[in-house]
Amino acid sequence: MAFSTDADLMGIIPDILSFGIDSFSADHAKAQADIERKIRADWWDKRGFSGELNASYLTDSQWTRANAYLVLWKYALPQLTNWVDGDRFQGMIDFYKSRYAEEIEAVFKDGVEYDDDNNGTIDNDEKTPINDGRLVR
Numbered sequence: 222m223a224f225s226t227d228a229d230l231m232g233i234i235p236d237i238l239s240f241g242i243d244s245f246s247a248d249h250a251k252a253q254a255d256i257e258r259k260i261r262a263d264w265w266d267k268r269g270f271s272g273e274l275n276a277s278y279l280t281d282s283q284w285t286r287a288n289a290y291l292v293l294w295k296y297a298l299p300q301l302t303n304w305v306d307g308d309r310f311q312g313m314i315d316f317y318k319s320r321y322a323e324e325i326e327a328v329f330k331d332g333v334e335y336d337d338d339n340n341g342t343i344d345n346d347e348k349t350p351i352n353d354g355r356l357v358r
Contacts, residue, residue, distance in 0.1 A: 223249035224288035248296035
């Protein structure tokens, strides 16, 4: 299951499914793949893990808002816009792109929850923030 659903989109934009597209379910999975790639690029190596990231060890709820913003910015709203000046959806694309960037940065700074021992609980050492400007050895 993806990090977010159409219900999460409707929590942000209540009428999102009333513009002619009944579901964005495939887009949630695409957005999750994008976020997992970002986690590998911006967090995995800094954490010092070897091997491959196991996405099932991530706490899905930690990424719901970022995933929903990414679906809106990158997948849903571009399908709805007519790409003319003054189009409502074009402005929303920029807005949700910014919200996504803010949210993903906030999660990284708060600490990514990754159950690396797969015991079903997130211990303190399994929620590691990215330390900006600090040397990590």
